[in-house]
């Protein structure tokens with residue numbers, strides 16, 4: 001049994017310095033912690049230190065949006081897991097924007113996963129299909145391929161987030177039936193390998209559809225993009 005519900009706000013490449021601080025302050029002031037709920041925010045890299053100290057006396061946790069697949073060294077522009085561990089509880093990896101825009105491969109995402117697991121930062125491992133892949137009947141094959149490299153890990157301290165690419169930032173949410181089918185499939189795939197880990201859904205989640213989504217069996221939380229940029233909407237989701 002997964003006891004916690006995760007609500008994770010992925011702020012992506014949005015908000016100025018001041019706006020990021022204001023949003024985090026608004027959340028810390030107004031978030032009413034619920035039992036067995038984990039609220040997490042993922043601001044841009046340069047904000048992690050300020051936001052981590054702002055959250056010091058708050059139940060809200062902090063996540064990075066990405067990390068390097070190498071430990072350290074001559075990798076200009078990358079951010080190491082060992083530095084992130086100073087500030088972060090979680091790290092999103094394999095987001096479809098990383099896989100599709102920045103051409104991150106399945107094995108690169110897996111390398112990030114294993115580096116994170118060595119530090120104690122909890123990886124939020126994203127998987128999901130494009131509309132073309134779904135229409136071509138490749139959904140399950142693709143999800144299997146994305147998850148395969150990490151299925152044999154002996155460390156169960158990670159989350160999986162199912163995010164259909166066609167539902168991200170489009171306002172076109174997957175149906176309850178579609179989400180439920182995928183969550184059951186992922187749950188079976190993971191539990192066959194003795195991994196009882198939380199499986200989140202992401203893609204056009206907002207305060208209107210979140211309650212229905214959270215009612216889906218084998219769905220243990222939400223990864224929220226656009227709606228997490230507005231304190232009122234994001235807090236409404238936590239309720």
Ligand code: PGA
Pocket residue numbers: 010163167168169170171202203204205223224225226227
């Ligand atoms: P969205 O983004 O909620 O804006 O669709 C979700 C995500 O990319 O994690």
